[in-house]
Amino acid sequence: MSDDKGVTEQPSYDLSNFKISEILLNNTRSKTITLLGIFPDLSDEDKAIVVLEKSAFGSDSTEDSVGGYFSQKTSYKAEFINNIYGNFEGLPPKEINKVKITVIYPATEKHIDKYSIRDKHLVLETPILYENVTEPYLKSTQFSLDWVYNILEHKKEKERIVFEDQDPQTGFILIPDLKWDGHSIETLYLLAIVHDRNIKSLRDLTDKHIPLLTNIRDEGLKAIENKYNIKQDQVRVYVHYQPSFYHFHVHFNPLNNDVPGMSCDKSHMLDTIINNITLMPDYYQKATLPFVLHDSALFEKFQEQEMRRVKPRLSCDSN
Numbered sequence: 001m002s003d004d005k006g007v008t009e010q011p012s013y014d015l016s017n018f019k020i021s022e023i024l025l026n027n028t029r030s031k032t033i034t035l036l037g038i039f040p041d042l043s044d045e046d047k048a049i050v051v052l053e054k055s056a057f058g059s060d061s062t063e064d065s066v067g068g069y070f071s072q073k074t075s076y077k078a079e080f081i082n083n084i085y086g087n088f089e090g091l092p093p094k095e096i097n098k099v100k101i102t103v104i105y106p107a108t109e110k111h112i113d114k115y116s117i118r119d120k121h122l123v124l125e126t127p128i129l130y131e132n133v134t135e136p137y138l139k140s141t142q143f144s145l146d147w148v149y150n151i152l153e154h155k156k157e158k159e160r161i162v163f164e165d166q167d168p169q170t171g172f173i174l175i176p177d178l179k180w181d182g183h184s185i186e187t188l189y190l191l192a193i194v195h196d197r198n199i200k201s202l203r204d205l206t207d208k209h210i211p212l213l214t215n216i217r218d219e220g221l222k223a224i225e226n227k228y229n230i231k232q233d234q235v236r237v238y239v240h241y242q243p244s245f246y247h248f249h250v251h252f253n254p255l256n257n258d259v260p261g262m263s264c265d266k267s268h269m270l271d272t273i274i275n276n277i278t279l280m281p282d283y284y285q286k287a288t289l290p291f292v293l294h295d296s297a298l299f300e301k302f303q304e305q306e307m308r309r310v311k312p313r314l315s316c317d318s319n
Ligand code: G7M
Pocket: 147, 157, 175, 176, 177, 178, 179, 191, 239, 240, 242, 243, 244, 245, 246, 249
């Protein structure tokens, strides 16, 4: 079953039955709150993570967009008026006051870890540490890639595909990220997921992947310009290291949209990656790569290896 929003399946849970047990994260800047709880009518054991995100303001002046805040449909209460300064509380109509709700159910302990506040540590991963610590750890604990294969095999989110190149080596699917509501262009967020199933992450890239990487960049940017009318030099194209999911994918979002995970402690620009591999084909097998770890079993393993712990010295914001 499929409706006009591309929803292909009815959920097994009813959101109105969600019972909150814990607030995992309340980010007042991004206006998101991450909740842990259960659906008691389904199970007392299975945990659910629910993320609520207030939607971004639209950017046109009609009543369906930001103009709706200045119509009879919105009620106002003055907080204070002092000379030329005024502060009001506005209660806009529900159509322009939507909340995006993301659900993970049932959520594993690893999901709960990922979505909870933890102390963070910057580690420097040498190629040897990658081989001896990170790779074996990831092989045993990584998140399931079923959702990725469902997209690649057109079993899920098919209606949401923005662009596809089916070539097994250089092809990819461009699709809205889970984080994007799919509507407001200001917060556009797309993922390019490659068809080649042999690339786990940045670490695996060599010069043989240059045709794939340039294809993703060039065709991805073109598709975004055609469909969303965003100029190619206004889009940020990058890769996470470490990613959450070890099937190679690339993030696309507009420069004027600050999204979580875009800061320099996590992101590598696709242009820089292509340049590095062009200069040195095995750059990512030789490089020491920094990344941020939460308190976790993997961090303990890094400490066990007596790795030099680097005091935070990157001054960028780490969302
Ligand atoms: O950190 P990493 O590079 O692994 O980022 C993976 C991205 O995949 C994140 O931005 C997620 O929001 C996105 N994502 C995760 N899941 C489970 C899904 C999904 O089921 N569908 C889509 N379209 N994106 C997802």
